[in-house]
Amino acid sequence: MENKTSYNLLLLLASLNLAFLFSSCSASASSFNVVSFGAKADGKSDSTKAFLDAWAQACGSATAATVYVPKGRFLLRNSVFAGQCKSTKITVRIDGTLVAPSDYNVIGNSKYWLLFQQVNTVTINGGILDGQGTGLWACKNSGKSCPGGATSISFMNSNNIVINGLTSQNSQLYHIVFNGCNNVKMQGVRISASRTSPNTDGIHVQLSTSVSIYNTRIATGDDCVSVGPGTANLWIENVQCGPGHGISIGSLGKHLEEPGVQNVTVKTTTFTGTQNGVRIKSWGRPSNGFARNILFQHAVMSNVSGVKISDVTYQDIHGSSATAVAVKFDCSSEYPCSRIRMENVKLTYNNQVASASCSHADGTSSGLVQPTSCL
Numbered sequence: 001m002e003n004k005t006s007y008n009l010l011l012l013l014a015s016l017n018l019a020f021l022f023s024s025c026s027a028s029a030s031s032f033n034v035v036s037f038g039a040k041a042d043g044k045s046d047s048t049k050a051f052l053d054a055w056a057q058a059c060g061s062a063t064a065a066t067v068y069v070p071k072g073r074f075l076l077r078n079s080v081f082a083g084q085c086k087s088t089k090i091t092v093r094i095d096g097t098l099v100a101p102s103d104y105n106v107i108g109n110s111k112y113w114l115l116f117q118q119v120n121t122v123t124i125n126g127g128i129l130d131g132q133g134t135g136l137w138a139c140k141n142s143g144k145s146c147p148g149g150a151t152s153i154s155f156m157n158s159n160n161i162v163i164n165g166l167t168s169q170n171s172q173l174y175h176i177v178f179n180g181c182n183n184v185k186m187q188g189v190r191i192s193a194s195r196t197s198p199n200t201d202g203i204h205v206q207l208s209t210s211v212s213i214y215n216t217r218i219a220t221g222d223d224c225v226s227v228g229p230g231t232a233n234l235w236i237e238n239v240q241c242g243p244g245h246g247i248s249i250g251s252l253g254k255h256l257e258e259p260g261v262q263n264v265t266v267k268t269t270t271f272t273g274t275q276n277g278v279r280i281k282s283w284g285r286p287s288n289g290f291a292r293n294i295l296f297q298h299a300v301m302s303n304v305s306g307v308k309i310s311d312v313t314y315q316d317i318h319g320s321s322a323t324a325v326a327v328k329f330d331c332s333s334e335y336p337c338s339r340i341r342m343e344n345v346k347l348t349y350n351n352q353v354a355s356a357s358c359s360h361a362d363g364t365s366s367g368l369v370q371p372t373s374c375l
Contacts (some may be wrong), residue, residue, distance in 0.1 A: 030065040030087075032057045034074070041072020043099050048077045059085035069094040069127065077101060078110045078150060083119040083158070090119070094127025094166075104136040104147060104172060111173070113150040116158055123162040129153060131171035137197045137221075149173040149199070155181050164188055174201045175220070178208045187214040195243035195273075197221035202244065205231050207259070214238055223248045224274070229289055230259035237265075242272035246304070250281030253289045260290035267297040271319075277304045280312065284332055301347065318346040326354035326371055329361035336360035346370045 032054040035041070039050035051067075051074070058065035065087045076098055100113050107113060113131065116122060131152045139146035149172035155161055157180040165188040168175040175191045178184055191202040202218035205211050206228025212235040218224040224241035227234060227249040241247060247269065249261055271277045278296045282289075294312040301319030326347035331337035340363025347354050347370065358374035365373035 030058065030061045030063055031068055032065065033068045033070065035070060039069075039074055041070065041074060041096060043073030043075055043097075045075060046077065047074045048079055051076060052079060052081070055081045058090050059083065059087060061087040063087065064089040064091075066091045066093055069096050069098070072096045073099050073130075075099050075101065076114070078107050078113050078115070080112075080115045080117055081119065082117050085119065089121045089123075091123045091125060092127075093125045097128040097130055099130045100132045100150070100152070100172070102132045102135065104133070104139070104149060107150045107172065108147040110150055111148060112154050113172070114153045115156065116154070116161075117156045119155070119158045119161075121160040122158070123164070124166055126165045127167070129166070129168045129171075129175075131169070131175075133170045133172035133193065133197065133200070136172045137194065137200075140198045141196065151175070151177045151204075153177075154179065155184070157181070159183055161185070167191075169193065170197075171200050173199055174204050176202070177204045177206075178211060179206055181208040182210055184208065184211040185214075186212070186216065189213075189216040191216070191218040191220060191224075193220045195219075195221050201226045202241075204228065205234060207231070209233050211235070212237075216240075218242075218244060220244045226250075227261055227264065229261065231261045232263050234264045236267070236269070238268050239266075240270045240272070242270075242274045242302075244274050246271060246274045246276035247278050248276070248281055249279070249291055249294065251283055252281065252291060253283040253285060253287035255289075256285075256287055258287050258289035260288075260292065261294075262291070263293045264291075265295045265297070266299075267295070269299045271299065271301045271304050273303050274301075275305050277301050277317075278312075278314075282332075313341045313343070314345060315341075315343040317344075319348075320351075321347050321349045321354050324349050324355055325357050327356040327374075329356075329358045329374070331360040333360050336362060338362050340375060341365070342369050342373055342375065343367050344369070 037050040037053040039047035151174040152171040154177040161184045163186045167190040193200040201222045202224045207230035217240045224244040225247045342365040344367040354371045356371040356374040363375040
């Protein structure tokens with residue numbers, strides 16, 4: 001009897017300890033639902049303050065924290081989610097849709113809608129960003145005087161950023177921007193806007209290092225991915241682009257003193273109905289900027305306009321061109337393109353042999369290269 005009592009007492013103590021452990025684990029993870037701070041999921045009520053208040057609580061948390069956005073449509077004006085945070089890790093989990101004001105004058109020339117500034121170790125999981133940019137596009141395309149508009153989501157001077165499964169649609173300006181960031185990983189992102197939407201670059205990276213973009217689908221009115229000065233160690237893989245202007249490095253060399261772009265890999269990409277495939281753009285003026293160690297590899301193009309490239313390896317590219325000149329090297333006479341390599345390239349025009357055009361370009365070709373290399 002005594003042994004049975006002792007055994008039951010031990011079971012009771014074990015249960016209490018287990019309950020305490022679960023309680024401690026629950027207490028160590030802080031979650032802040034924007035609805036608890038007054039956000040309304042009706043797509044009409046301004047929920048900006050509620051989102052900023054939830055972020056402030058997560059930012060100030062002593063433990064890892066989550067800002068949770070449930071299903072529904074939440075209207076937000078332009079908002080700054082700022083660091084430096086006490087919490088060492090913040091997750092923004094979005095099950096709903098964030099909606100920008102339909103009146104583009106509300107945001108006007110602010111240049112941003114949702115801005116994360118000086119934050120570290122932030123993950124965004126899921127969700128839809130609806131920039132409601134159609135009204136501003138119509139204004140710009142009409143030739144009227146219009147506000148510049150706003151990038152849907154920007155990260156500035158931030159580190160260790162992860163974006164999983166985010167959808168951005170109908171941005172006023174760029175969809176996603178990284179400026180002055182380090183160690184960024186994006187995967188499963190979906191970006192969409194009309195092919196006639198002006199300046200709606202899908203993803204723009206500048207002054208940033210160690211950025212990777214995987215398994216992403218981009219359809220927009222400007223560059224699917226644009227790479228600005230000061231970008232290093234950029235990896236782009238399994239990206240579908242179209243419509244859009246392709247994947248572009250530059251424009252570079254706008255200023256005399258400018259950081260260069262280096263160590264960029266673009267591989268396993270598909271371009272469908274785009275204005276360009278892959279290209280490097282530069283201004284025709286003196287500059288100490290540069291582009292080096294660039295690899296474009298394993299690209300498939302369907303009905304793509306002329307491809308402009310320089311100082312790169314162009315490897316395993318095949319498909320069709322929308323113009324008779326499928327490959328174009330158009331370089332400066334003062335600063336000619338050099339060390340261009342073409343390996344196993346086959347592009348056609350209307351199911352016939354296309355042509356290539358070279359101006360001030362030097363390089364080599366190997367394997368099957370069609371159109372015949374002009375290097």
